Amino acid sequence: MLKIGVPSKGRLMEKTFDWFGARGVTMRRTGNEREYSGEVEGLDGVQLVLLSAGEIPRELSAGRIHLGVTGSDLVRDKLADWSAQVAEVAPLGFGHADLILAVPVCWVDVDTLDDLDATASAFRRVHGFRLRIATKYHRLVRDFLTENGVADYQLVDSQGATEGTIRNLTAEAIADITSTGETLRANHLKVLEDAVIHRSQATLFAARAADWTEARPALKALMDRLGLPLPDLVREG
Amino acid sequence: MIKAEIRAEAERLFAAFQAAGAQPVEADILLPADMLLDLYGEDIRARAYVTQDPLRGEMVLRPDFTVPVVQAHMAHGADPARYTYMGEVFRKQDTLRPRAAEYLQVGFEVFDRTAPEEADAEVFALFADLLAPLRVQPQIGDIGILMAAVRGLETTETRRAALLRHVWRPRRFRHLLDRYAGRTGPHPARVRLLKALEEGTLPKTGPHIGLRSASEIAARIHALAEDADTPAIPPKCASLLEDLMALSGPAPQAVERLRDLAVDMPHISDAVERFATRLAALKARGVAVDALPFETTHGRTTLEYYDGFVFTFHATDPALPVIASGGRYDALTRVLGQGQSIPAVGGIIRPHLVAQLRAAGC
Numbered sequence: 001m002l003k004i005g006v007p008s009k010g011r012l013m014e015k016t017f018d019w020f021g022a023r024g025v026t027m028r029r030t031g032n033e034r035e036y037s038g039e040v041e042g043l044d045g046v047q048l049v050l051l052s053a054g055e056i057p058r059e060l061s062a063g064r065i066h067l068g069v070t071g072s073d074l075v076r077d078k079l080a081d082w083s084a085q086v087a088e089v090a091p092l093g094f095g096h097a098d099l100i101l102a103v104p105v106c107w108v109d110v111d112t113l114d115d116l117d118a119t120a121s122a123f124r125r126v127h128g129f130r131l132r133i134a135t136k137y138h139r140l141v142r143d144f145l146t147e148n149g150v151a152d153y154q155l156v157d158s159q160g161a162t163e164g165t166i167r168n169l170t171a172e173a174i175a176d177i178t179s180t181g182e183t184l185r186a187n188h189l190k191v192l193e194d195a196v197i198h199r200s201q202a203t204l205f206a207a208r209a210a211d212w213t214e215a216r217p218a219l220k221a222l223m224d225r226l227g228l229p230l231p232d233l234v235r236e237g
Numbered sequence: 238m239i240k241a242e243i244r245a246e247a248e249r250l251f252a253a254f255q256a257a258g259a260q261p262v263e264a265d266i267l268l269p270a271d272m273l274l275d276l277y278g279e280d281i282r283a284r285a286y287v288t289q290d291p292l293r294g295e296m297v298l299r300p301d302f303t304v305p306v307v308q309a310h311m312a313h314g315a316d317p318a319r320y321t322y323m324g325e326v327f328r329k330q331d332t333l334r335p336r337a338a339e340y341l342q343v344g345f346e347v348f349d350r351t352a353p354e355e356a357d358a359e360v361f362a363l364f365a366d367l368l369a370p371l372r373v374q375p376q377i378g379d380i381g382i383l384m385a386a387v388r389g390l391e392t393t394e395t396r397r398a399a400l401l402r403h404v405w406r407p408r409r410f411r412h413l414l415d416r417y418a419g420r421t422g423p424h425p426a427r428v429r430l431l432k433a434l435e436e437g438t439l440p441k442t443g444p445h446i447g448l449r450s451a452s453e454i455a456a457r458i459h460a461l462a463e464d465a466d467t468p469a470i471p472p473k474c475a476s477l478l479e480d481l482m483a484l485s486g487p488a489p490q491a492v493e494r495l496r497d498l499a500v501d502m503p504h505i506s507d508a509v510e511r512f513a514t515r516l517a518a519l520k521a522r523g524v525a526v527d528a529l530p531f532e533t534t535h536g537r538t539t540l541e542y543y544d545g546f547v548f549t550f551h552a553t554d555p556a557l558p559v560i561a562s563g564g565r566y567d568a569l570t571r572v573l574g575q576g577q578s579i580p581a582v583g584g585i586i587r588p589h590l591v592a593q594l595r596a597a598g599c
Contacts, residue, residue, distance in 0.1 A: 080331045080332065080333075081331065081332040081333045084332070084333045085333070104442075104445075104446050104447045104449075105442045105443050106442040106443065106444070106445045106446065106447075106451075106454065107447075107449065107454060108430060108439060108440060108442055108454065108458065109430065109454055109457045109458045109461060111424065111426030111427070111430070112424050112426060112427075114412070114416075114424065115427075117409065118399070118457070119449070119457065121399075121402060122453065122456075122457060123449060123453070126453060127448070129275075130275070130278060138282075139331075142279050142282070142283055145279070146279070146280065146283070147408070148408065148409065149403060149406030149407075149408045149409025149410070149412070150409070151278065151402065151403070151406065151409075152278065153278065153279065154274065154278060154279060155279055155282070166446055166447045167446045167447070169447065169448050172447055172448060172449055188442075188443045188444055188446050193424070193426055194424070
């Protein structure tokens with residue numbers, strides 16, 4: 001049985017169903033409205049697993065599902081060495097959002113990473129602690145800032161309402177997902193011009209750790225139907 | 238799991254360091270996170286196990302001994318002092334490559350004001366001697382020469398400080414150098430801001446939010462305007478600095494080429510002569526210096542506390558992590574010493590890798 005994990009509710013689920021539907025694979029929820037069960041029509045040996053989008057990376061990593069649809073940002077942030085754990089099968093072209101760095105609009109002197117870095121240095125001198133960046137994307141943000149040689153900052157965890165942390169004096173800058181930027185503007189924040197950390201979209205991933213022996217025929221049938229090449233699932237090294 | 242032979246190897250090294258005059262010291266395994274976080278920043282979260290104590294707040298599983306040993310020495314040690322330690326360190330591994338997350342480290346640290354180059358040579362020669370039965374390759378460098386070169390650059394103190402701050406981050410260092418040397422122009426946003434400042438038409442920004450005050454923002458705008466008027470670092474100076482950073486070769490030839498560079502960069506002379514003194518001290522201790530590979534920027538991307546002599550010993554198999562490493566960290570003692578400082582040099586050996594090489598017969 002090939003298990004495919006898809007987001008269990010909301011626009012992400014609907015768009016996923018639409019994407020597969022447009023390619024001749026009908027997915028639908030079964031049972032009553034609150035019950036998290038579903039099925040795939042017209043393909044044998046494929047089981048639909050409805051999961052929270054945030055848990056799909058973990059399930060892929062553990063190999064409990066063979067395929068999964070989730071944001072590319074979540075996979076990169078939640079999985080260490082992500083490309084060794086999952087293979088990108090296809091970007092799905094929806095759920096677009098950018099992970100960006102934002103600072104208060106009143107920081108007229110800060111528009112780039114250069115500025116942020118210089119400001120962090122001065123801030124630490126004045127305040128005696130590192131400039132705080134609120135985010136829930138710890139790995140992605142830290143890797144990005146390390147790669148770009150930004151110093152004198154610290155990450156503070158924010159699992160929601162991240163845009164409010166600066167006004168509440170619990171952070172000086174934020175790193176968050178934005179699609180239109182409206183929430184940022186409403187909270188008097190602006191995006192750094194050269195610091196898009198990741199351009200995320202909903203993506204179909206395959207789990208390298210899953211047991212593929214019995215799922216392979218179903219995978220081949222599914223990929224044929226979707227018009228995609230078979231993913232390279234050979235575990236490296 | 239720490240195997241018996243690894244522990245035996247560690248004990249052997251620990252005994253050798255004690256025989257060389259070092260006093261054995263202990264350090265806690267569970268360390269308060271604040272000092273390490275302040276020192277290393279976010280990098281430490283990526284590399285160390287940070288955990289939560291209900292009363293003591295964030296704690297870290299010991300990622301290395303240097304910081305607790307320096308802290309203990311600065312708090313109640315008398316110098317000169319030689320210390321050795323042996324124990325587990327813990328490093329998070331963020332890749333699926335098979336690397337140990339928990340392993341033994343044996344270290345040797347010298348706190349001595351009298352003759353720093355002698356102390357450098359003492360540490361290196363001791364390590365070279367202990368590792369001599371194995372097929373390992375030494376490599377040395379000297380971050381102090383690069384720092385001296387930056388301190389002597391013909392530019393403003395602000396720019397020199399910015400470059401020094403990023404000595405350990407090659408990519409940002411290069412980015413800053415390119416900008417200060419006029420090879421890349423300012424970002425369009427910077428040009429916009431300075432133009433608006435000149436015309437007195439700074440953009441409306443809405444309410445002031447956050448901890449960074451209006452006066453801090455004003456101070457930086459002022460600094461940016463000042464920086465915009467700073468003449469570029471002359472191309473010749475920038476390329477000399479780059480020659481220096483790219484310099485590598487057997488140590489004796491490196492000294493000669495550094496002396497040549499010092500004709501045009503007189504401010505590195507002292508640092509170069511310290512390197513020459515160190516090399517003589519190494520030779521006097523029987524180290525084969527003629528073939529000793531030197532790179533000015535060796536060790537530049539590892540821990541940022543080394544600010545002088547640095548060294549590593551690595552196996553012929555490039556897949557293995559370094560077997561031993563160390564260097565001089567005078568500035569770290571100043572940071573941890575609350576007003577005091579002492580010249581310090583030291584290094585660590587990883588006994589699990591020594592045991593592995595020994596078992597492989599190489």
